[in-house]
Amino acid sequence: MTRLSRLPPRDLEALSAHADGRLSPVERQRMDARLREDPALRRALDEIRATSALLRALPSVRPPRNFLLTPEMAGVRRRWLGYPALQLATAMATLAFFVTVGLDVFAPVAGSVAFRAVAPSEEMAMQAPALQSALPTEAGAAALEAGAVSAVAETAMPAVTATEMSVADAVQESAPNAPPSLEPGEYASREVPGVGGGGELPPAPLEAATPPPSAPPAESGAAALPGCEACGGDQLLPAATPAQKVAGEAATPGAEAMTPEQPAAAMPEGEGVTPEAYALEPQTQMEPAAEVPPPAGLPIVRWLEIGLAGAALLLGGLSLWARRKSG
């Protein structure tokens, strides 16, 4: 018996194609003529046909399971969208950082004027709850905002950690918001040099930011509780107390000064998507306030710079994480 693989490759290919009826009419005629003359070639063709038939006779195997896609599996795709959004957020935080540094260095006086004009309008602060913690102007406000932000963070966090998809959703939501959020960033950078340049920084915010040794380790608690003490509220809440409650109680003493803030503290639950969208920012803003020990008299603009740098780093880290997760 000849070995098929010893046939000239041309003949082998022609025979194989012939077995499948894939020769052109001319080739087929030529091959048929040769087959009539050459019994070895006929045998080779038979062998090819037999081999092909043998392979076709392999039974179809029933799959061991179904390959239906679950929403979780399909949801993996959406996580991809988180990556560009995080990239954008990182870029924006970095940009805001450099703008702030630039203004800090080159325009301290002009910034002061801008601050006077902008600071009283609370609506703008309302539009950017994420940035509020970076702009503590008074003792009460600092405490209030720390509470407000921690409330936002607290209410948004479960939604974020509950499912990974909601992270993606939150980021997706924040992406379209990106252009408007540039505005508050600009406000912040303009307002803050004013505070720094004005030199009217009260000591209270620093106290609020510096956790006393006995303070509970929880970040939100550390930021909110000293703030309450500073603004007159003498209640010392245990670390286990929900941050939202802290925010609510902290809001009361400061209410006369900063009434518009109160809805900000109360709103996140009802708003659904929006607090999620801001979830990343309050977290990042919170961090420097809680963990960086401030030298006495550090101008507030430095705080903003530190905050923005921290936010940029954190967002960059999240971007890397998102890329690894989805890739």
Add this chain to the structure above:
Amino acid sequence: MDEAELLRLAQRGDLDAFNGVVLAHQTRAFNVALRVLGDGEAAADATQEAFLSAYRNLHSYRGGSFRAWLLRIVTNACYDELRRRKRRPATSLEDLGPETEDGESEVEAWLASTADGPERLSERTELVHAIQDCLDRLPDEFRIVAVLADVQGYDYDEVSSAIGKPLGTVKSRLARARARLRDCLQRHGELLPAAFRLHGEASS
């Protein structure tokens, strides 16, 4: 609801509609992967991967034969798995080399591979085992063509689109794959029972 309608819905994100398509194609897809990879578990993983990839890339499906479109994705999933194996060779079959020309060593390899567990032997008939084993010995690119064209009965054009190679390449790979398979099966004819030898006699 016909397949085109299901696909239209799936393209708009309807997962249930897509799963309807999965049910219709999964046996075929799994069998392609099974014959190419020679291992049920790896085949199941590759099939799952292929359907996931199909869903993710559904926007790039622009009508035409979904079967051929999906086949290409399944084939790619198999290629991915084969590449993974090359990076981390774990099976003894790989070490024996698919391109063994020497008859003696192939017989030895054959004997060695049939000794890899009675449960595997009992799972399939000896003939099926022999065919799969000879398929496993083929170089990857030959095996894929043989599986698609002969085992699954796809036509040359579908195979060509699935592996992304011209028709001429399909023809020549299929011819050489068949020759090697024939030689492989023929040489082990005595080791195997009647079914195979009947074919041998019929062809001579």
